[in-house]
Amino acid sequence: MSFLVQCPQCGHRSVYEFRFGGEVKQRPAPNASEAEWTNYVYTKANEAGVQKEWWFHRSGCRQWFQAVRNTVTNEVQESFFPGDTT
Amino acid sequence: MSCPKDKITLEFNGKPVTARPGDTVASALYRSGQRIFTRSFKYHRRRGLLCLAGKCPNCLMNVDGAPNVRTCITLVRAGMRVTHQNASPSLENDWLSVVQHFDRLMPVGWYYKTMTDPRVWHTAEPFVRKIAGLGTPPSPDAVSGNYEHAYRHSDVAIIGGGPAGLKAAISEAENGRQVTLVDDQPELGGHLRYTKIAEAALPELVAKVQTLPNMQVLNGSYCFGLYEGNLLGIVQPRRDPDDAERLIHLRAGRVVVATGAYESPLLFPNNDLVGVMLSTGVLRLIHLHGIIPGKVAVVIGQSPLVEPVVADLREAGLQIAATVAPKSVVRAIGKKYVTRIETRDARHACDLVVMCGHRIPDAGLLHQAGARLEWNAGKGAFIPTDLPAHVSAVGQVTGESLSAAATLPPVLDPASKRAFVCLCSDVSSQDLANAIDEGFDHIETLKRYTTTTMGPCQGRMCQLPAIGVCARQTNHSMAETGVTTGRPPNPGVTLGALAGARHHPTRRTPMHYEHEAAGAAWLDMGEWKRSRYYQSPMGASEKQCVEQEYRAVRERVGLIDVSTLGKLDLKGRDVGRLLDHVYAGRFSDLRPGRTRYGVICDEAGIMLDDGTVSRLADDHFFVTTTTGNLDFVLQWMNWWLVGTNWDVYITNLTSGLAAVNLAGPNAREVLKPLTDCDLSTAAFPYMACRVAQVAGAEAILMRIGFVGETGWEIHFPAESGPDVWKAVMEAGRKFDIKPFGIEAQRLLRLEKRHIIVGVDSDALTNPFEAGMGWVPKLDKEDFIGRSALARLATQPPKQKLACFIMNEADLPEDGAAIMIGGQLAGRVTSARFSPGQGKAIGLAWVPAETAREGAEVQVRVRGRVARARITEKAFYDPDGARLRM
Numbered sequence: 029m030s031f032l033v034q035c036p037q038c039g040h041r042s043v044y045e046f047r048f049g050g051e052v053k054q055r056p057a058p059n060a061s062e063a064e065w066t067n068y069v070y071t072k073a074n075e076a077g078v079q080k081e082w083w084f085h086r087s088g089c090r091q092w093f094q095a096v097r098n099t100v101t102n103e104v105q106e107s108f109f110p111g112d113t114t
Numbered sequence: 115m116s117c118p119k120d121k122i123t124l125e126f127n128g129k130p131v132t133a134r135p136g137d138t139v140a141s142a143l144y145r146s147g148q149r150i151f152t153r154s155f156k157y158h159r160r161r162g163l164l165c166l167a168g169k170c171p172n173c174l175m176n177v178d179g180a181p182n183v184r185t186c187i188t189l190v191r192a193g194m195r196v197t198h199q200n201a202s203p204s205l206e207n208d209w210l211s212v213v214q215h216f217d218r219l220m221p222v223g224w225y226y227k228t229m230t231d232p233r234v235w236h237t238a239e240p241f242v243r244k245i246a247g248l249g250t251p252p253s254p255d256a257v258s259g260n261y262e263h264a265y266r267h268s269d270v271a272i273i274g275g276g277p278a279g280l281k282a283a284i285s286e287a288e289n290g291r292q293v294t295l296v297d298d299q300p301e302l303g304g305h306l307r308y309t310k311i312a313e314a315a316l317p318e319l320v321a322k323v324q325t326l327p328n329m330q331v332l333n334g335s336y337c338f339g340l341y342e343g344n345l346l347g348i349v350q351p352r353r354d355p356d357d358a359e360r361l362i363h364l365r366a367g368r369v370v371v372a373t374g375a376y377e378s379p380l381l382f383p384n385n386d387l388v389g390v391m392l393s394t395g396v397l398r399l400i401h402l403h404g405i406i407p408g409k410v411a412v413v414i415g416q417s418p419l420v421e422p423v424v425a426d427l428r429e430a431g432l433q434i435a436a437t438v439a440p441k442s443v444v445r446a447i448g449k450k451y452v453t454r455i456e457t458r459d460a461r462h463a464c465d466l467v468v469m470c471g472h473r474i475p476d477a478g479l480l481h482q483a484g485a486r487l488e489w490n491a492g493k494g495a496f497i498p499t500d501l502p503a504h505v506s507a508v509g510q511v512t513g514e515s516l517s518a519a520a521t522l523p524p525v526l527d528p529a530s531k532r533a534f535v536c537l538c539s540d541v542s543s544q545d546l547a548n549a550i551d552e553g554f555d556h557i558e559t560l561k562r563y564t565t566t567t568m569g570p571c572q573g574r575m576c577q578l579p580a581i582g583v584c585a586r587q588t589n590h591s592m593a594e595t596g597v598t599t600g601r602p603p604n605p606g607v608t609l610g611a612l613a614g615a616r617h618h619p620t621r622r623t624p625m626h627y628e629h630e631a632a633g634a635a636w637l638d639m640g641e642w643k644r645s646r647y648y649q650s651p652m653g654a655s656e657k658q659c660v661e662q663e664y665r666a667v668r669e670r671v672g673l674i675d676v677s678t679l680g681k682l683d684l685k686g687r688d689v690g691r692l693l694d695h696v697y698a699g700r701f702s703d704l705r706p707g708r709t710r711y712g713v714i715c716d717e718a719g720i721m722l723d724d725g726t727v728s729r730l731a732d733d734h735f736f737v738t739t740t741t742g743n744l745d746f747v748l749q750w751m752n753w754w755l756v757g758t759n760w761d762v763y764i765t766n767l768t769s770g771l772a773a774v775n776l777a778g779p780n781a782r783e784v785l786k787p788l789t790d791c792d793l794s795t796a797a798f799p800y801m802a803c804r805v806a807q808v809a810g811a812e813a814i815l816m817r818i819g820f821v822g823e824t825g826w827e828i829h830f831p832a833e834s835g836p837d838v839w840k841a842v843m844e845a846g847r848k849f850d851i852k853p854f855g856i857e858a859q860r861l862l863r864l865e866k867r868h869i870i871v872g873v874d875s876d877a878l879t880n881p882f883e884a885g886m887g888w889v890p891k892l893d894k895e896d897f898i899g900r901s902a903l904a905r906l907a908t909q910p911p912k913q914k915l916a917c918f919i920m921n922e923a924d925l926p927e928d929g930a931a932i933m934i935g936g937q938l939a940g941r942v943t944s945a946r947f948s949p950g951q952g953k954a955i956g957l958a959w960v961p962a963e964t965a966r967e968g969a970e971v972q973v974r975v976r977g978r979v980a981r982a983r984i985t986e987k988a989f990y991d992p993d994g995a996r997l998r999m
Binding site: 029030031032042043047049056058060062065068069070082084086090091092102109110111 | 341342343345365717718745749752753756757759895896900901902905
C-alpha cells in the first residue's frame with residue numbers, strides 16, 4: 029500500500045500518515061432492534077469499488093475526515109469534513 | 115575518496131589487489147588475473163564473469179562485510195575488503211564441487227522428494243545449509259555501516275540512464291519539470307558506453323543532463339520497486355565507509371521507465387563454463403575497462419546481432435576462431451575454463467566464448483506496476499502493454515529496435531543436465547523437462563517447483579529460456595506459456611536499507627534522572643522508560659527490593675512517577691455530554707471538585723480503556739487514560755465529536771504535565787507542609803480533586819487510591835517535575851519515604867483487586883465478566899456500547915475474572931493455565947507474591963460457576979499442577995476503609 033490520501037486540510041499525503049477508520053456507517057437509534065445493532069457493529073459492506081470511509085490524519089493535522097475511495101484501485105476521489113457544506 | 119592518482123588498492127581474500135580509478139571490483143579482480151568469481155549454488159561449479167551489468171548472479175561477493183554484492187557494478191574504493199562466498203577452501207579449489215558428480219541423485223524437486231520425514235530434515239539441514247547457498251549474513255553485533263531513509267519528490271522520475279532515458283530526462287527538464295534520473299550503473303550512458311553507434315552523442319547528452327538545474331541524477335543507484343501512487347523504492351549504496359546506505363522513497367508525478375534491454379545467455383551443455391560470456395559483458399570489459407578477455411574467441415549467435423560484435427572484437431585484437439549458429443552448438447568443453455566449442459561438424463579451440471543472446475526488455479518495473487507483458491514474435495520478446503496511468507516507457511524496454519534473433523525458441527534438443535537455464539540455483543533444461551513430466555507444466559508451478567527465476571537474478575538470465583523450455587515441452591506457444599508475475603524487490607535490497615536508521619525513540623518522564631540516581635531498573639512501556647523497581651545499593655534481589663517498596667507504601671509512605679498516564683484537558687459547555695456518551699458511566703452530574711472512575715467501552719460492550727475523570731469547574735474536566743491508550747482515547751473522543759457542533763475543546767497535556775502518586779498512611783503528613791490545600795478528609799475527601807500549589811508548582815490533586823492507601827495523585831507542570839519530586843522526597847524523609855516502581859504498584863493494586871485494562875482484560879472482555887457490572891449506567895438514554903451492554907446485563911456471563919490465592923508456595927506466571935478436573939478452564943492474567951498474604955495471589959479468568967468464594971482450582975506452574983482457592987473479595991482492605999482515612 030503506498031497510495032496517496034487527500035486530506036481536506038493538508039492535501040495529498042502518503043497513506044502512512046493516516047489511520048484508517050473504516051466504512052462510514054449510520055449509527056442506529058438507541059432503541060433500534062438488536063438485528064440493526066448487530067449489523068452496525070459486526071457487518072461490513074466490504075465494497076469492491078467506491079465507498080465512503082473515515083480517515084484520521086495522524087501524522088498531520090490530526091483531524092478526522094471522510095474520503096471516497098475506490099477499494100479496487102485505491103484512488104481517493106474526494107475527501108471532506110463531514111458537515112461541511114460544499 | 116583519497117587515493118594516489120592512478121592506483122587504488124583493495125584487498126581480496128586478504129591479499130592486496132591494485133585497481134585503476136573507474137574500475138569496478140569485478141574488473142579490478144579480472145585484471146589481476148582472477149577468473150573464477152563464484153561457485154554455483156548447488157553443484158559448486160566454477161563461474162566467471164558473464165554480464166558485467168549487475169544482472170546475473172556470477173560475480174556476487176562479500177564486500178566490507180555485506181554479502182551478495184554485485185561486484186561488477188560496484189566501484190572500487192581504497193581499502194575495500196572483498197572476500198569470496200560459498201567455496202571452501204578457495205574459489206579455485208572447492209572440495210564441495212564433488213557434489214556435481216552426484217547430480218543424478220539430486221533430481222529436480224530433490225528437497226520435496228527426500229526431506230519428507232522431519233527427522234531426516236533435522237539431520238540433513240546443517241549439511242544442506244553448508245553445501246548450498248550464497249553469502250553468509252553478518253552477525254547481528256558485527257553489522258557495519260549506517261542506513262538511512264530519504265523521502266524525495268519530483269514531477270518526473272526517469273529510470274535508466276541510457277540514451278532513451280537521457281533524452282527523456284533532458285526533454286522533461288527543458289519543459290520546466292523537476293526531474294530525477296536514476297541509473298544503476300556507475301556512469302550514465304547505458305549501452306552507448308560500450309557499443310559503437312553512429313548516432314552516439316553520449317558526452318553531449320551527459321553534459322547536458324549535468325547542467326540542467328532542475329535535474330537530480332542518482333547514478334549508481336538502483337530502483338527495486340514501482341509501487342502504487344508512483345512510489346519508487348531506490349537504493350543508493352554507500353560511496354565510502356562513513357556514508358550511509360540510503361533507501362530513497364521517491365514519489366513522482368509521472369514515471370518514465372527507460373531500463374532498456376539486456377542480454378540473456380544461450381542454452382547449450384556447459385554454457386556456464388568460465389570464459390563463456392555474454393557479448394555485452396565482453397564489450398564492457400573491453401571498452402569500459404580496457405581488458406581484452408582472451409586471445410581466441412568463438413562467437414555464437416545469429417545475424418544481425420553477430421556482425422557488429424565480431425567486428426568490434428577483431429578491432430580489439432581478438433582472433434575469431436569461428437562464428438557459429440546457436441543451434442549447431444553441441445557443447446562447450448573445458449575443465450577449469452572453456453577450451454573448445456563442439457559443433458555438429460567441428461571443434462573450435464578457444465579461450466573465450468562470446469554469446470550473442472536474446473535481448474530482453476527489462477520490463478520488471480512496468481510489470482510490477484501492473485503492465486501486461488505480451489509476446490511479440492516479430493521482436494522475439496515479451497513487450498509491456500497496458501501501462502498504468504502516469505507510467506510510460508521509452509527506448510528498448512518498449513521493444514524498440516529489437517528484432518527476433520533467429521535463435522528462438524532458445525532451446526536445444528534433447529535437454530541436458532549440463533545446460534543451465536537458471537544459474538542462480540543450478541537448474542538445467544533437463545531439470546525443467548523432468549519437472550514438466552512430473553506435472554508442473556504451468557510456468558508458475560514450474561517456477562515454484564524448480565526455483566527457476568527465484569534466485570538473485572530474479573529471472574533476468576533465466577526467464578526467457580525457462581519459458582522456451584516450458585513452451586516446447588508442453589506444445590504451447592510462447593504467448594500461451596506467458597511470463598511469471600514480477601514482484602518487488604527486484605533486484606534485492608539489503609535488510610539494513612529497508613530497516614533504515616536504528617533509531618529507537620525513547621520517552622523519558624520529567625523525573626527520569628531522579629529515578630536513575632535512585633538506582634531504577636528500567637521497564638520499557640511502549641516508548642516510555644519507567645522504573646520497574648529501585649535497586650538497592652546493598653545488592654538485594656529484585657524480590658527483596660519490591661517487597662521493601664511494598665512495605666513502605668503499606669506501612670509508611672511511597673512515591674511513584676505516573677507521568678506516563680494520558681492526560682487530557684477538556685473545556686466547554688458540552689464536555690459532560692461528550693463524556694456521558696463516550697464513557698459507560700455518567701459524568702454530567704459530577705460535581706466540580708469531584709473525581710470519578712471511568713471505563714470506555716466500544717459498541718460491542720468491550721472494555722477499551724479506563725481512567726479517572728475529574729471536574730475542575732463547571733465547564734472544565736481533567737481526564738486520565740492508561741499509558742498505552744492515550745492516542746486511541748484522544749482519537750476516539752475526537753471521532754465522536756465530528757459533525758456534532760458540541761462545545762468541547764480537548765488539549766492533550768500528556769507531555770506538558772508530570773504526575774506522581776503519593777500513597778501510604780503518612781501521605782498526608784508528607785504533603786501537608788508542601789501545599790496550602792487543606793488535606794483533611796473533611797475538606798478533601800476520597801474521590802475529591804483540587805487545584806492547589808504543591809512545592810511551588812500549580813497542581814491538580816486527586817484523592818484516589820489505585821494502590822489501596824490514603825493517597826494523592828498530583829499533576830503539575832513537567833518543568834517542575836524534578837523539583838516537586840525532590841521536595842516530596844525531602845518532606846518524606848522523616849517518614850522513611852521510598853520511591854516505588856511498577857512491580858510494587860502492580861502487587862499493591864492486585865491485593866486491592868484493581869484490574870489493569872489490557873492486562874487483566876482482553877479484546878473480548880465486557881465489564882460484567884470483569885466484575886465491574888456497576889460501571890455501565892444503562893439508565894443513560896444513549897452511550898457507546900449501551901445496546902450491547904444492555905443485552906449483556908441480562909445474560910449471565912460464561913466466565914468471570916476472579917481473585918485467587920495459591921495454597922502452596924508457588925508463583926504462577928502471568929498467562930498460566932487454570933485447570934478444573936484436569937481440563938483447561940481458564941488462565942491467569944496477573945499473579946504476584948503477596949507479602950501481606952504470605953502466598954502468591956492473582957487474577958484469573960475462570961468459568962462463572964467457579965467464581966465463588968472458596969472454589970478450588972488448579973493452576974499450572976512450570977509444568978506442575980498446583981492448587982489455588984478463589985476469593986470474591988479483595989485481599990487487602992476490601993471495604994476501602996484505608997482510602998477514606
